[in-house]
Amino acid sequence: MLTINRIREERDFIIERLKIKNFKAEEIIDKILLLDSSRREIISRSDTMQAEMNRISKEIGALIKNGKKSEAEAAKENTYRLKEEIRTLSEKLIPIDNDLKNEIVRLPNLPHESVPAGHGADNNVIVKKGGAIIDVPDTFLPHWDLIKKYDIIDFDLGIKLTGAGFPVYKGKGARLERALISFFLDEGTKAGYNEVLPPILVNEDSGFGTGQLPDKEGQMYHVGIDNFYLIPTAEVPVTNIYRDVILSAEDLPVMNIAYTPCFRREAGSWGAHVRGLNRLHQFDKVEIVQIAHPDKSYKSLEDMVNHVESLIIKLDLPYRILKLCGGDMSFTSALTYDFEVWSAAQKRWLEVSSVSNFESFQANRLKCRFKEKGDKQTRLVHTLNGSALALPRIVAALLENNQSEAGIKIPGVLVPYTGFEIIN
RNA sequence: GGAGAGAUGGCAGAGCGGUCGAAUGCGGCGGUCUCGAAAACCGUUGUCCUGCUUACGCGGGACCGGGGGUUCGAAUCCCCCUCUCUCCGCCA
Incomplete structure (x- = not known):
């Protein structure tokens, strides 16, 4: 399979090359690029929240260690919503990841520049x-x-x-x-x-x-x-x-x-x-x-x-x-x-x-x-x-x-x- | 087929639910020493995703067989799966 980086960076070139294999790639590639950008957007949001989550968890750990129980309990309150949102995002990501993989796998390898065109x-x-x-x-x-x-x-x-x-x-x-x-x-x-x-x-x-x-x-x-x-x-x-x-x-x-x-x-x-x-x-x-x-x-x-x-x-x-x-x-x-x-x-x-x-x-x-x-x-x-x-x-x-x-x-x-x- | 044990970084091998990406040893890489090498000593040492950026850079996230769950927090607890090993049986 082609790497997603290459598809991202060389969209037009790939479409052009695959014509040699009589393969119409444009539609698939654009679908891939769309999936890829929403994938990255979700990951970015989810990672940010995850970072916040990790920060709070560490705080709670420190508070409990210092015997500040009520403050720890208060801090927990903030985590529930974050946790829920992270879960939602990760569930959203699953079908996107799958679709992305399925689409990428459909693209044939690019023919070398010396490959002659032809049908059979x-x-x-x-x-x-x-x-x-x-x-x-x-x-x-x-x-x-x-x-x-x-x-x-x-x-x-x-x-x-x-x-x-x-x-x-x-x-x-x-x-x-x-x-x-x-x-x-x-x-x-x-x-x-x-x-x-x-x-x-x-x-x-x-x-x-x-x-x-x-x-x-x-x-x-x-x-x-x-x-x-x-x-x-x-x-x-x-x-x-x-x-x-x-x-x-x-x-x-x-x-x-x-x-x-x-x-x-x-x-x-x-x-x-x-x-x-x-x-x-x-x-x-x-x-x-x-x-x-x-x-x-x-x-x-x-x-x-x-x-x-x-x-x-x-x-x-x-x-x-x-x-x-x-x-x-x-x-x-x-x-x-x-x-x-x-x-x-x-x-x-x-x-x-x-x-x-x-x-x-x-x-x-x-x-x-x-x-x-x-x-x-x-x-x-x-x-x-x-x-x-x-x-x-x-x-x-x-x-x-x-x-x-x-x-x-x-x-x-x-x-x-x-x-x-x-x-x- | 029967019984049991286990799966942690290149390998070996630790790991009270928080400060563990993970001790320690070996190996690898760089250096000191040396004419050179060995030894010794010092330092370093994974992968993937992602953002800024395009720097032999910085930040965030994930990964301790795989998948779920409990929890504010899991390598550590629970469940399922897969695989490996040992013993017995069978057997080229």
């Missing part, structure tokens, strides 16, 4: 392409056929055990999955990330901290009896490590990497686009998260993008990097790069990573701040995260792109992890 995926800007897209013969199979042919992932078995979207990885398929996870984690460690293995169930506070709650609770699996949520991404537990934390500037950037399974209820559409591994309820992902100094967060973003790119290059997959336009960006992001790899048999791009800078938007919710050495005041940090990488579509692309009569060839960098060179 068509307006995203391709900033880079890599790897060669080769023409493949029509005999090339989509991955859902390949996994059956080699019996490495079993959807029907998953349906038996759980339901649709919960595949069972078997044999070399399971081994490939584990190899990719290890490879991604090792690469991250080499790049300076600190590995963490967090819980995959989180409480309500954590869900709120990263913004899944209260609005998107339908997208998470909920364990009702304990009121926990299954994480939709490692971003949730890993970022929440820093909820209510004040870091020192020299600790920044904090760089964490985590593998977790991810759980998403989203039913979504169906058809070829969600077939096979394209969309699942449970999948594996390695996530990188940075907590950065506000002046240096775009350097962090660049580092993260380079890191993700290096992974895809090592896996030898054709890819492109998109800068998302305002209309295609998430509510919370200031700048997002999407990574897509080419899926040879499906003949389309599959999104495998999304790397974003949230600036202070998430930090304000999390109350994650930092202090400059010797400085008294706290400032909000910037938070960033990105997939490095999400597994299913990587697996899909690897299977489809590397197929041959002999079988599916495993990229060289993975062989030390899989222990085999070919799936056949």
Whole structure:
């Protein structure tokens, strides 16, 4: 969420910037400003009375100590009315505070100045392409056929055990999955990330901290009896490590990497686009998260993008990097790069990573701040995260792109992890 | 699942209903001493809201797990909730 200070000071600028996200902010902002000023007025009056109240109470204490009982009783008379008024004011404040909070939470993050305008995926800007897209013969199979042919992932078995979207990885398929996870984690460690293995169930506070709650609770699996949520991404537990934390500037950037399974209820559409591994309820992902100094967060973003790119290059997959336009960006992001790899048999791009800078938007919710050495005041940090990488579509692309009569060839960098060179 | 104990500042740990934002110790920061460091000594040390203001400033308010209540006054008393710990049971 945006800070109230900023809304107060930069009303026009915010309204202007949010147009890039196709968001009409004027009405909400003016409502916020109105609520804010009445809030402050009430607080000011209430604080004054509270101060008076405290003064009288101290007096009464002193009088009683000196045995002046009747004077103390007289002084009490003055407090009743004050007390009542303070109570009235504080009751008046409650709905205003709530409204204010509810309105502020509705405002999306401001897009970075470099974000292009646009309404949807068509307006995203391709900033880079890599790897060669080769023409493949029509005999090339989509991955859902390949996994059956080699019996490495079993959807029907998953349906038996759980339901649709919960595949069972078997044999070399399971081994490939584990190899990719290890490879991604090792690469991250080499790049300076600190590995963490967090819980995959989180409480309500954590869900709120990263913004899944209260609005998107339908997208998470909920364990009702304990009121926990299954994480939709490692971003949730890993970022929440820093909820209510004040870091020192020299600790920044904090760089964490985590593998977790991810759980998403989203039913979504169906058809070829969600077939096979394209969309699942449970999948594996390695996530990188940075907590950065506000002046240096775009350097962090660049580092993260380079890191993700290096992974895809090592896996030898054709890819492109998109800068998302305002209309295609998430509510919370200031700048997002999407990574897509080419899926040879499906003949389309599959999104495998999304790397974003949230600036202070998430930090304000999390109350994650930092202090400059010797400085008294706290400032909000910037938070960033990105997939490095999400597994299913990587697996899909690897299977489809590397197929041959002999079988599916495993990229060289993975062989030390899989222990085999070919799936056949 | 059963029984009990507890939740106070970065940590540890005090706290008769008023002078407690809170003793003390540790840690952190600054300084003295030193060629330098350690030790010792001195000083300092939370967060949020808000007004004046825009100063490495001053004032007011709030915060001792969370929420209510009693009271002129609550860290201290009462109620509810949450969480943590210990023991027993079960168990990877």
